[in-house]
Structure formats: structure tokens, C-alpha cells
Amino acid sequence: QKEVEQNSGPLSVPEGAIASLNCTYSDRGSQSFFWYRQYSGKSPELIMFIYSNGDKEDGRFTAQLNKASQYVSLLIRDSQPSDSATYLCAVNPFTGFQKLVFGTGTRLLVSP
Amino acid sequence: DAGITQSPRYKITETGRQVTLMCHQTWSHSYMFWYRQDLGHGLRLIYYSAAADITDKGEVPDGYVVSRSKTENFPLTLESATRSQTSVYFCASTNRGGTEAFFGQGTRLTVV
Numbered sequence: 001q002k003e004v005e006q007n008s009g010p011l012s013v014p015e016g017a018i019a020s021l022n023c024t025y026s027d028r029g030s031q032s033f034f035w036y037r038q039y040s041g042k043s044p045e046l047i048m049f050i051y052s053n054g055d056k057e058d059g060r061f062t063a064q065l066n067k068a069s070q071y072v073s074l075l076i077r078d079s080q081p082s083d084s085a086t087y088l089c090a091v092n093p094f095t096g097f098q099k100l101v102f103g104t105g106t107r108l109l110v111s112p
Numbered sequence: 113d114a115g116i117t118q119s120p121r122y123k124i125t126e127t128g129r130q131v132t133l134m135c136h137q138t139w140s141h142s143y144m145f146w147y148r149q150d151l152g153h154g155l156r157l158i159y160y161s162a163a164a165d166i167t168d169k170g171e172v173p174d175g176y177v178v179s180r181s182k183t184e185n186f187p188l189t190l191e192s193a194t195r196s197q198t199s200v201y202f203c204a205s206t207n208r209g210g211t212e213a214f215f216g217q218g219t220r221l222t223v224v
Contacts, residue, residue: 032210043202043215044155088155092210098143098162099170100210104154 003027004091006103015112019076023089023103026070033072034090035063038105044088048074079110115139118203118216125193125223133188133219135203141214143206144186145170146178148199149218155202161186193223 006023013019025033031052036044048063050056050072055064062075072091076083086105092098116137125131137144146158147170157170159178167178175197177189186205190197200220206213 034210034213043218044204045215046213049211098206098208098210099157099160099168100145100204100206100213101157101171102147102155104152 003093003101004089004103006087006089006106008104009107010109011106012109012111013079015079015081015110017079017110019079019083019108019110021074021076021087021089021106021108022071023091023106024069024071025089025091025093027091027093028070030091030093032092033063033065034092034100035061035072035074036088036090036102038086038088040085076108079108081110081112084108084110116203116205116214116216118201118219121217121219123219123221125221127194127223128192131190131193131221133190133201133203133221135186135188135216137184137186137203137205137214139205139207139212139214140183141205141207141212142183143208143210144180145204145206146176146186146188147202147204148172148197149202150199158188158201190221193221195223197221198223 038044064073088105089103145160147155161167161180203216
């Protein structure tokens with residue numbers, strides 16, 4: 001079992017809709033969770049992070065954690081065509097020595 | 113300007129040759145990482161470093177060597193390149209919590 005799993009997609013949503021992206025993680029002791037966005041041919045960029053103690057909202061983005069079921073969600077409200085990219089979930093499975101482990105990413109397509 | 117730079121951006125090398133990919137960051141981040149990205153596998157961690165002279169293996173370390181004599185530099189060496197090491201390599205640096213993270217532009221390596 002991979003440490004972090006994501007559905008590869010593509011997830012297709014119309015402009016203005018809510019896009020919901022999920023990832024599951026295997027290490028129950030994981031303390032911090034990250035969402036990266038990667039445009040085709042570019043490097044990943046960090047868009048949000050949350051800790052094990054709560055959810056977080058930042059503009060159109062909301063990250064939610066379900067510790068019992070071991071999954072993390074990213075909601076994108078009012079999706080825009082410019083949001084079309086691959087979204088990578090990353091988990092830091094250790095509380096001390098940091099080691100970011102990535103999922104394979106979910107491709108999001110937002111149609112005008 | 114603060115940032116993280118990789119060199120070269122593109123490299124073609126022959127099987128069996130040694131090749132070194134360079135990574136330099138000006139953020140003064142303590143953590144640095146090397147990932148490779150392949151279709152279907154996402155970002156896989158090769159090696160990471162928590163500080164100068166502290167390195168550890170990631171998920172796919174075989175065939176790679178790293179060093180970190182200075183905080184700002186984290187070179188990755190392929191000791192004897194193989195075709196299976198054809199990939200896009202990303203270097204990243206983060207602060208201790210991972211809440212500030214930047215990736216380099218990537219190095220596209222082709223082993224022929």
C-alpha cells in the first residue's frame with residue numbers, strides 16, 4: 001500500500017462549480033498535510049497546508065482532514081479554468097525528521 | 113533574489129556515465145529534498161537532508177548519491193547512469209515545518 005494515494009482523474013468540473021479532491025494516507029501518526037498544484041511542464045507549488053488539529057480555509061480553497069478515515073480533502077470553490085492543473089497531496093509522516101511523501105496527483109479540468 | 117535553482121535544466125548522458133545535478137537555495141531552509149517525477153508514479157523521494165551533513169534515504173535511493181557540505185547546496189549524483197534513471201528531477205527546500213516550501217524548475221535527464 002502506498003503511503004499517500006490519490007485518484008489520478010481527470011476530475012472535470014464546469015467553471016463556477018466546486019471541485020473536490022481527496023487523498024488517503026496510511027500513516028496514522030501523520031501530523032501535517034499539504035496540497036501542491038502543478039501546471040503541466042512546471043514545478044509544484046505549495047497552495048495549502050493543515051495540521052492534524054483542524055481544517056483551514058484560504059480564499060477559494062479549503063483543506064479538510066478526516067483523521068478517523070485517514071483522508072484529506074481540498075475543496076476549490078468557484079472553480080476557474082486557470083485552476084486546471086494536477087493537484088498533489090503530500091503528507092509528513094513523521095513528527096520529528098521531516099519527509100514529505102507525495103501522492104501521484106489528481107488532474108483537474110475546469111471547463112469554461 | 114531568494115529562490116531555488118537547479119542546473120542543468122536539460123541533460124542527455126550515456127549509460128554508465130556519472131552525472132551530477134546541482135541544487136542551490138537562498139532561503140536558508142534547513143530541509144532539502146530530491147525527487148524524481150515519472151508518469152504514473154508521481155513524485156518519488158530519492159534523498160533528503162535536514163541540515164548540512166545530515167542526509168537520509170527516501171523511497172528510491174539506489175544508484176544515487178548526495179552530499180550536503182553547505183546548507184545552501186544539495187547536489188545529486190548518479191554514479192553510473194542507467195536508462196531507468198531517465199526522468200524529471202526536482203529539488204525542493206522547506207523550512208522545518210514544511211509550511212514554506214519551494215521547488216526548483218526541474219532537470220530533465222535523458223540517459224541513452
